[in-house]
Amino acid sequence: MLRRNFLQRLGPLGATLAAAPGLVAFTNEPAAKRGPNPPYLKTGDYIGITCPAGTIDQKEARYAEVMLGRWGFKTKLGNTIGKNWNHFAGTDEERAADFQQLLDDPIVKAIIFGRGGYGTMRMMDKVNWEGFKKNPKWLVGYSDITAFHCHINRNFGIPTIHARMAGGFGTIEDESEISLRDTLSGKPQVYRWGRDILNREGLGEGILVGGNLSLIYAMQAGPSELDTTGKILFIEDVSEYKYTVDRMMMNLKRSGKLSKLAGLIVGGFTATKEDGEGYFTISMNEIIFEKVKEYGYPVAFGFPAGHQRPNLALKFGMQFQFNVSKEDCVLAEPSGLNPMMPVSFGHDTITAPIDSLPFPL
Amino acid sequence: MIQVPPYLRKGDIIGLVCPAGFMAKEKTDACAEILGKWGFKVITGKSVGNQFHYFSGTDEERLADLQQMLDNPEIKAILCARGGYGTSRIIDDINWKAFNKNPKWVIGYSDITVLHCHLFQKLRMASVHAPMAGAFADGEDEFVLSLKKALTGKVLSYSIESHPFNRTGNAIGPLLGGNLSLLAHLTGTPSMPSLKGAILFIEDVGEYLYNIDRMLLQLDRAGKLKSLAGMIIGGFTDNKDTITPIGKTAYELIADRISGYPFPVAFNFPVSHDKNNFALRAGMNHSLKVGNSRVSLTGKP
Numbered sequence: 001m002l003r004r005n006f007l008q009r010l011g012p013l014g015a016t017l018a019a020a021p022g023l024v025a026f027t028n029e030p031a032a033k034r035g036p037n038p039p040y041l042k043t044g045d046y047i048g049i050t051c052p053a054g055t056i057d058q059k060e061a062r063y064a065e066v067m068l069g070r071w072g073f074k075t076k077l078g079n080t081i082g083k084n085w086n087h088f089a090g091t092d093e094e095r096a097a098d099f100q101q102l103l104d105d106p107i108v109k110a111i112i113f114g115r116g117g118y119g120t121m122r123m124m125d126k127v128n129w130e131g132f133k134k135n136p137k138w139l140v141g142y143s144d145i146t147a148f149h150c151h152i153n154r155n156f157g158i159p160t161i162h163a164r165m166a167g168g169f170g171t172i173e174d175e176s177e178i179s180l181r182d183t184l185s186g187k188p189q190v191y192r193w194g195r196d197i198l199n200r201e202g203l204g205e206g207i208l209v210g211g212n213l214s215l216i217y218a219m220q221a222g223p224s225e226l227d228t229t230g231k232i233l234f235i236e237d238v239s240e241y242k243y244t245v246d247r248m249m250m251n252l253k254r255s256g257k258l259s260k261l262a263g264l265i266v267g268g269f270t271a272t273k274e275d276g277e278g279y280f281t282i283s284m285n286e287i288i289f290e291k292v293k294e295y296g297y298p299v300a301f302g303f304p305a306g307h308q309r310p311n312l313a314l315k316f317g318m319q320f321q322f323n324v325s326k327e328d329c330v331l332a333e334p335s336g337l338n339p340m341m342p343v344s345f346g347h348d349t350i351t352a353p354i355d356s357l358p359f360p361l
Numbered sequence: 362m363i364q365v366p367p368y369l370r371k372g373d374i375i376g377l378v379c380p381a382g383f384m385a386k387e388k389t390d391a392c393a394e395i396l397g398k399w400g401f402k403v404i405t406g407k408s409v410g411n412q413f414h415y416f417s418g419t420d421e422e423r424l425a426d427l428q429q430m431l432d433n434p435e436i437k438a439i440l441c442a443r444g445g446y447g448t449s450r451i452i453d454d455i456n457w458k459a460f461n462k463n464p465k466w467v468i469g470y471s472d473i474t475v476l477h478c479h480l481f482q483k484l485r486m487a488s489v490h491a492p493m494a495g496a497f498a499d500g501e502d503e504f505v506l507s508l509k510k511a512l513t514g515k516v517l518s519y520s521i522e523s524h525p526f527n528r529t530g531n532a533i534g535p536l537l538g539g540n541l542s543l544l545a546h547l548t549g550t551p552s553m554p555s556l557k558g559a560i561l562f563i564e565d566v567g568e569y570l571y572n573i574d575r576m577l578l579q580l581d582r583a584g585k586l587k588s589l590a591g592m593i594i595g596g597f598t599d600n601k602d603t604i605t606p607i608g609k610t611a612y613e614l615i616a617d618r619i620s621g622y623p624f625p626v627a628f629n630f631p632v633s634h635d636k637n638n639f640a641l642r643a644g645m646n647h648s649l650k651v652g653n654s655r656v657s658l659t660g661k662p
Contacts, residue, residue, distance in 0.1 A: 054605070086608025087571060117603075118571040121578055218575050220549035222582030243415065243446045247546050250449050255549035280415045 034207075035158035037318070038110070038136040040186030043072035045109040047184075048102035049166045050078030052124075053144040054117025055089030056167040058082050064112070064166035067173060071181050078102055081114065088119045095119065096126035104131045109138070110184060115167035116143030121218060124151055133158070138184060141165045143238070143307065146211030149316050151224035153209050159317035162211055162234070162305065175304075179313040188336030189315055193303055193329050198289045202298035204322040206262030208314060208331075210234035217248045220255060229260045232322050232331075234314060235288075236267030236306030242280040242287060245269065249291040258292050263322040264299045265331065268306030298324040303331070363535065363644050364486045366438075366464035368514030368662065371400035373437040376430040377494065378406040379417030381472040382445020384494065386410030389442050392494035395501060396440075399509050406430055409442055416447050424451040432459040437466070438512060442494035444471030444540075452479055452552065460484075466512060469493050471566075471634065474539030479552040481537060481644040490539055490562075490632070491640035504631070504638050511640035514662040519639055521630060521656050526616045529651045530625030532591030536647040536660065538562035545576040548583050557588040560649050562641065563615075564595030566634035570607045573597060574614045586619060591649045592626045593658065596633025625651040630658070 041047070047068055049061060056064075058081065065075045078098040080089040089095055102108050124147055133156055139148055140161040149160050163180040183189060209226055210216060213235045219225050237245060252258050269284045282290075285301050292299060300322075304310045321337065323330045369375075375396055377389055386409050393403040408426035411418040418426070430439045452475055467476050467488040480486040491508040511517055537554055538544065541563045547553040565573065580586055597611035607614070612628055619626060627649065631637035641647075647660040 087603060087605050117605075118575060118607075121575065121582075125582070218545075218579045220579065220583065221553070222579065222584075224582070225549065247446060247449070247542075251546050251548070251550060254449065254453065254551070257549075282414065 035133065035156045036136055037159055038138045041073060041109050041138070041184045044074065046074045046076050046107045048076045048078060048105065048108040048111040049081060049114060050095075050098045050102050050111060051080040051083070051089030051114035052095050052099050052148075053088065053113075053119035054115045055084055056081060056114035060167045060169075061114070063171055064169045067169050067177060076102065076105070076108055087117065089114065092119070092123045092126065096123040099123070100127055103127070103137070106135065111137065111139050112166045113139070113141035113145050115165050116141065116145055118144055120144045120147040121215070124148065124224070129156065132156075140180065140184075142236075142305075142311065143212050144215060146215035147219065147224065149209070149211045150216060150219045150226045153317050154224055154227055157317060159315055161313055162316055163313035164311045168311075175310040176312060179310075183313040183315060188333040189313070189320075190332040190336040191303070191312060191330065193300075195326065195328055196285065196301035198285050198299070198301055199324050199329065200297070200299040201324045201326065202263075202296070204232060204263035204298050205319065206230050206232045206322075207317060208232045208234060208320045209316050210265075211236070211316070213237040213245065213248050214240065217251055220251060226257065228257045230262055232263040232265060232320055233261050234265045234267060234303065234305070237269050238307035239271045239273060240269075241273045242282075242284060245284060246280075246287050249288060253291045259295060261292075261295070261297050263297050263324075264292055265303045265322070266299070266301045267303045268308040270307050298322055300324045300329040303329070362485065363481075363646075364464055364484070365645065365662075366466045366487065369401065369437050369466070369512045372402065374402045374404055374435050375438045375440055376404045376406055376433070376436040377409050377440050377442050378426050378430055379408040379411070379442050380423050380427050380451060380476075381417065381441075381447035382415060382443055383412040383417040384409060384443045388498070389494040391500075392440070392442070392497035395497050395505065404436065415445070420447075420450050420454075423447065424454050427451065428455060431455070431457070431465070434459075434463050439465060439467050440493070441467070441469030441473045441476070444469065444473055444493065446472055448472050448475040449546065449552075452476070457484055468508065468512075470638065471540050472543060474543035475547065475552060477539055477643040478537070478544070478547050478554055481535070482552055482554045485644070487642055487644040489640055490643045492638050496636070496638065499636075502636070504636060504640075507640040511642055516662065517640065517642060517660040519631070519658045521627075523652065523654050523656055524628035526612055526626070526628045527651050527656065528624070528626040529653060530591070531651070532560055532625050532649045533646060534558045534560045534590035535644055536560045536562065536641055537643060538593070539564070539643070541565040541573065541576050542568060545579050548579060548585070556585045558590050560591040560593060560647055561586075561589050562593035562595055562630065562632055564633045565597050567599045567601065568597070569601045569603065570609070570611060570614060571603060573600070573611050574607070574618065577615060577618045581618060586622060589622070589624050591624045591651075592619060593630045593632070593649065594626065594628045595630050596635050596637060598633055598635050625649060627651045627656040627658075630656070
């Protein structure tokens with residue numbers, strides 16, 4: 001189902017969405033802080049790799065260099081590659097300094113983080129963002145990197161990319177990497193995925209925000225707290241107990257983060273831990289839906305992003321249209337849905353025959 | 362000003378409820394027996410022994426049981442038999458009207474941190490952070506007995522040995538806190554106190570070390586640590602670590618996290634998920650003295 005959808009073009013649905021903006025549930029909230037878009041990348045541009053949390057080794061960095069090289073980009077490796085300080089790729093100061101250097105280097109047009117783990121939040125407040133605010137560049141990562149996504153969206157309104165990181169590239173390009181390549185190159189994102197029994201139908205439009213639920217939660221009430229009003233919220237998580245997810249969702253609900261969304265997109269909730277007491281029997285999707293059931297916005301489960309394959313790239317901080325219907329779900333940048341143009345669809349550019357991909361779709 | 366519910370006298374009724382995780386009724390027997398021995402009558406709510414999956418009933422059932430205990434003027438204290446998870450799922454639906462008119466002691470810890478914080482923040486009401494029903498199984502040790510003192514209006518005065526990580530000094534302020542995971546869970550919600558000028562105590566069980574660091578960092582970034590009068594670090598028991606170890610103990614992580622602040626700090630205080638868990642009157646003013654060799658915490662009725 002998913003495979004067929006990925007290879008389909010949007011066709012009439014895209015045209016309907018674009019031609020009938022009156023159907024879209026615009027919110028009346030004032031536009032959130034909106035910074036400049038980072039420029040998309042051109043062949044020959046430099047991409048920096050640094051580790052603000054856990055580390056990657058030289059071999060993993062080499063794989064990333066090779067892949068980015070195939071895409072036509074040069075790489076600049078930070079000095080946190082291969083560095084180890086306990087759980088982290090260096091002390092908080094070292095990781096902040098390495099990131100700062102790539103952030104301020106005018107040659108570097110994007111930064112792909114090495115991996116998540118834990119630690120971004122520990123070094124984040126040591127970063128000077130002044131240069132980045134004037135000359136933004138794409139920052140790419142997920143999981144622990146959600147701390148950056150939230151902080152940047154909340155404080156600067158500059159778009160960022162939620163996608164697979166350098167440590168996860170390996171030797172094989174799959175849809176995850178290809179969606180990142182296309183995103184970095186400026187191809188509008190248009191995604192379509194299958195329905196879920198718990199989905200709530202509807203149309204929404206708003207700025208896409210979110211990331212890892214544990215990190216969104218960890219930003220609560222602080223200077224990086226996500227403003228979700230009028231936004232499409234994406235969440236995913238890994239290796240959590242169900243009761244912990246329930247508890248985190250209750251926190252978002254009780255702090256008003258779920259009442260004024262333009263839409264909710266649920267990605268992978270993977271490797272869920274068995275509750276020690278064994279009685280939390282409702283499903284993860286039910287736990288999540290329960291927290292938003294009283295609201296009216298569209299809700300879609302099963303977006304292929306998170307700690308899983310594929311982990312498709314999402315542009316946070318940018319405007320998206322979101323449609324959940326009986327048949328399927330579509331998340332698209334408005335520029336990707338121009339009815340006068342042939343509908344561009346990120347996944348028809350896959351270079352390998354899809355049957356040769358080393359993972360089940 | 363903090364409202365202090367009337368202290369208990371012989372013959373007063375204590376209600377037992379389970380607002381969160383389920384608990385078999387027979388596991389509350391020892392608790393009911395000892396409370397009876399202390400001269401109190403015990404009423405056991407329907408939520409005790411009831412089960413709905415993980416919880417001691419549906420949200421509606423747990424809410425109704427807690428609500429009738431709060432509303433019944435005959436009941437002078439409510440002892441939450443166990444924590445687990447689930448109090449925050451019902452807290453916004455509780456009607457505090459009758460309780461506010463006729464305050465009573467709410468007792469518990471762990472998930473019950475939600476009630477302690479909410480009572481302080483929304484109702485300025487004192488409550489008791491103390492051992493729950495399970496702790497009574499081994500009889501009347503000093504920790505279980507400390508609950509009797511707390512409920513009957515005795516001065517609570519605890520004195521322990523200093524810990525090498527302590528920061529000396531004196532503090533006076535309302536004593537607030539509880540389980541770190543629940544404090545993080547309340548951050549950003551209407552139940553979370555500002556903690557300005559408070560003596561904050563924290564404890565936790567079964568958490569990953571990185572998560573202990575992250576939760577404390579969350580509280581710090583939310584401005585909850587910078588204006589504390591003092592801090593008490595209880596037990597962090599059964600900690601878990603990641604495959605690549607974080608390389609520090611829970612106490613080292615906590616000490617690092619608060620190293621920039623001037624307030625006095627006492628580590629290894631007997632408040633925890635372990636046996637060592639003294640009763641504390643949350644929300645009431647306490648005096649914390651952290652000296653070179655001894656630490657004392659005193660709360661007058």
